[in-house]
Amino acid sequence: MSIGDLASRFGLATHVLRHWEDVGLLAPERDGGGRRRYGRDELVRVAIILRSQAAGMSLEQIGVLLDAEAPERHLVLEAHIADLDRRMTEMQRSREMTLHALSCRAHDVANCPGFKKGVQDMLDGDPSTLVQGLPATARRTAVLG
Known part of the structure; x- marks a missing residue:
């Protein structure tokens, strides 16, 4: 799907998706004309980003969450759980x-x-x-x- 289609599906402005790409949260494929093409994997990532933001995570924390190789992943998640517990x-x-x-x-x-x-x-x-x-x-x- 196009950037406009994906943005529309989640009620976002397209610049939000471009920003998330700039900070490394999204890496869409490009077609022959250089236009972004989003598939199911990106759809899931956007849903995770939005749900994580709603839970109070920063984009930096979300980046660690989505990085399967991040060594500090568990530390970030444990800190987030502690923050959620405090906020609850x-x-x-x-x-x-x-x-x-x-x-x-x-x-x-x-x-x-x-x-x-x-x-x-x-x-x-x-x-x-x-x-x-x-x-x-x-x-x-x-x-x-």
Whole structure:
């Protein structure tokens, strides 16, 4: 299939596929005219890239994941599992706080003792570590103000 067909199938812009090729995630065949031709293998790779990005992996990590010869593959995957576990714990805490806020009778949940329990670990912790659990964009905002 053409680059346009593949991009369309996944709802991507063609420049995204070209970028992934530039960073080594894709290596499509070329036809006689030099046009990219994507087959089933590339289709699977794009699906893996998208699913991995949705799970929070960087393109660099995905490159290691897709490189069967990468010696650091298991280290990258173990670090990603640890990150997923940490984020799942944070999401569960956030869910519990949100459910509490929905049922809380306090007009100001920040003053609700039950709601405060959801952030007590942060209140008890080292202020320099409080932004580590945030996504990168939120960390930059929290640090930069």
